[in-house]
Amino acid sequence: MPVPVSGFSKKSKQEKIEWLVHNYFNDNEDALITLKQYWNNNTRLQELHDDFTENTISNYYLPFGIAPNFKINGRMYTIPMVIEESSVIAAASNAAKFWLDRGGFNTEVISTIKNGQVHIDYFGNKELIFKFFADVKPALLVSISDIEKNMKVRGGGLLDIELIDTTEALPGYFQLHCTFETLDAMGANFINSCLEEIAITFEQKAASHPEFSKNSTTPKVVLSILSNYVPECMVRASVRCAVEELTENGTDGETFARDFVRAVDIARTEIRRAVTHNKGIMNGIDSVILATGNDFRAVEAGIHAFAAKEGKYTSLTQANVEDGIFTFSIEIPLALGTVGGLTGLHPLVKFALQLLHNPSAQELMGIAAVAGLAQNFAAIRSLVTTGIQKGHMKMHLMNILNQLEATSDEKEKAIQHFTKNTVSHIAAVNFIEKLRR
């Protein structure tokens, strides 16, 4: 049984690995070989990647792929996508091609305000704290001037601080709700640094405020942090064309549009469908988020909570037909950065941003939303026509063959065979076994 370890973080990479292989792999050489085969030959590059986080022992490969033929606001894009799931990149590329001939995608940034809170406990007289806040607000604003300096030069910074009474939901709970413009930065470190400074100043001023001590009800900061719920940082992406333009491969446009709209309506109605519908959207969005060095957990949390904002979890996309025009759109909160964080560090992130014509954060919001919309379009198109398994299993065939350790020759024969036959795990196994007999 493995034993606890002390001072692990202080050990060198080599020592950490030795400890691991000894305690968890019975000193088996193979474990070491598995880790090492992923190390980069370039020591400096490897160190760069090791330093991203703590206790790094190897590089986890995710495929870095590309989906060409996206026309967004009239400009051509090839979208970099980082994802392990098969058929996502193929689906995005198909949707891009489909809409390329029908005017492409349009995007619009609706707003770019980020937010964070200083959460406060205060059980005293309400008028008193509001009066106190009005008095100290100028000092709170001044307290972050050093932190804000660079951001202000570029035109961003703190926008406002409001004191909000949240005591109805939780007795004694108030918040300083702070809003920010962080331009091309995601801004998490900037916002958190501002909030912690505001909190310190607020508490110091409160501690020396005679009215509070007189009533022995001094407000106390519980915690200070940015919010990943960003419904004031919104982007919209859409496609539209005449219903008859949707005609393709024997399906007439009207039937397709009707089935498509119905599928989206079902996702708007039923949570069990909505979750998977939105999961497919996130396949597209997260692929771009990862490729551009943004934080997918932040994006996921903000978007899914937004999907439930009316009290019922629902579809992020909308589809309708009006006056013979089919429109399909998405509107989502997205707080992204194209400077700071990993964007200046990870060579493939720099590559991805260059591929995307070095976008501003606002442009990147549009591109990510388009990737989500394209993904959803492709998924619904498959679901209401052939079903998804046919395409998905075709894309997945190579994984199955690799699992069976098929040779190049066997692979070629299998691909040939399955152009005309339905792929399933068992069918692939049977085919390869027959070949090998």
Place this chain on the structure above:
Amino acid sequence: MPVPVSGFSKKSKQEKIEWLVHNYFNDNEDALITLKQYWNNNTRLQELHDDFTENTISNYYLPFGIAPNFKINGRMYTIPMVIEESSVIAAASNAAKFWLDRGGFNTEVISTIKNGQVHIDYFGNKELIFKFFADVKPALLVSISDIEKNMKVRGGGLLDIELIDTTEALPGYFQLHCTFETLDAMGANFINSCLEEIAITFEQKAASHPEFSKNSTTPKVVLSILSNYVPECMVRASVRCAVEELTENGTDGETFARDFVRAVDIARTEIRRAVTHNKGIMNGIDSVILATGNDFRAVEAGIHAFAAKEGKYTSLTQANVEDGIFTFSIEIPLALGTVGGLTGLHPLVKFALQLLHNPSAQELMGIAAVAGLAQNFAAIRSLVTTGIQKGHMKMHLMNILNQLEATSDEKEKAIQHFTKNTVSHIAAVNFIEKLRR
């Protein structure tokens, strides 16, 4: 301006890259070098990774790190974590160490049922479709016996099919709600294959059913797909200890427990806090999901929708003190696999599963939930004591130094300096600039 491309997916990897570098990088050699420096020397290994998805042109590195000292249900674990964000792995390790001395983590799988739906349009007499369903249900069950065969041998398979009237929410909308037990497989392909087969049989039987044609109201399948909303596939993880055992570094246990519980209560109350609170939980969970080859988009969607199930998005964790005992717990839906998908393909996934003592899917549910709970514990502990920026920026220091292309010598001096001084981006820049003068 880049031009559209035809037949892209048919091109070889080499041809795709040539097209990309020509059209988006002005044939700049550097772009090619950036992609190639991440290729693996082992051609066969590289091909394996290329085949995971489509149009792969390079490997995107995410750090593969480890967090030791997790005691879960009495057994020691070192948890593999794949994440690009600094301080997540350090926080997990700290929480593990903290609870190691206080009894460790406990987990409990509450249920393991997965689900999927065949979504149906039907505008006729309701009694008629329910009667029809009762008649054809045996045929629906039989229709998947081939697909189900292997799963049944192992003790899993389809559990039941129900016809549900959802017409109140959306006129004419019914569903075949199907439940499954997929054992150690995540089961997405299995469930989708079953559903598509059930849908075909249902539609065929309906088309030849005289009562429907007589009333010209034959039910029609809109789409069939699994659901990533899995509230019947639940796991719980928890820690508990006497309040006085929480005493540490000068903070007394009672104050800590009170502040901690208050912080969780705020996250239960305020959506802006809940989203970031849960985002931190997902930092831990997704790190394990990625390392073990599972699908984080599926997990994210299911969990966040679950967080909003009562009509208001809220905290996934709960904390309380009762009779002097502090309890902190999480209860989440998690549909995971330890066989199938990438688990048998990605060498580092195999490594991760081996490191975790080759867990069953149920055991992995517990481990992932523990990683989320540990992450949340560490985050709240920082937030209610020192704030998060101090620790986070210390962890982030190396990234800043790498961005400044600091030498080993400069790095050493900077680390020394910042053990006693507050890290900020500007402070690090100033320090290095001074050194270089």
